[in-house]
Amino acid sequence: MSKHSPLPTPTAAELELLRILWQHGPLDARAVYDFLALERADASYATVLRQLQLMHGKGLLSRDESRRPQQYCAVEAQEKVQTSLLKDLIGKVFAGSGKALVLTALREHVSDADRLEIEKILRNKDAGKP
Incomplete structure (x- = not known):
């Protein structure tokens, strides 16, 4: 994401995932899901994975593809x-x-x-x- 482009506005669901990543640092989708599931019994791994992929596409997250499983990290502090x-x-x-x-x-x-x-x-x- 360019330093001059405005920040995408995260949705409430995206903010939940960002909060987990800010709190714990770079994580793979399974770890993000595990943290979310501690707070929300209705959390779904497939939904978390898809949300992380969408957030990466929006520029909210970076993804380290050199690691398996891939690690996601918040782009902005x-x-x-x-x-x-x-x-x-x-x-x-x-x-x-x-x-x-x-x-x-x-x-x-x-x-x-x-x-x-x-x-x-x-x-x-x-x-x-x-």
Whole structure:
């Protein structure tokens, strides 16, 4: 995939497989299936294999064909994909306002422990600390 072409937007199913590859590194289709099957009883090896092949075709995955079985690896780092998806979400759902996204997350989806950690980060940033 060219460095200048936009990232393909992964589907929810593709994100599940990407998450496994980001977490465990390059894997063959059987290993990806095994990890997915731990979370989803309805997972099918044939579906996982086909999905990995489609993701390779879209440019989301690279494939090491010199090894048997072939190893799949995410082309883009997790942070880059998350940033791209978040930018898209902010634009579509929050009218371009990162503040609206953060306030919604803080009100609805952040535990008290996470909120304290966020406050500490913000205090340190305001004080000029890394």
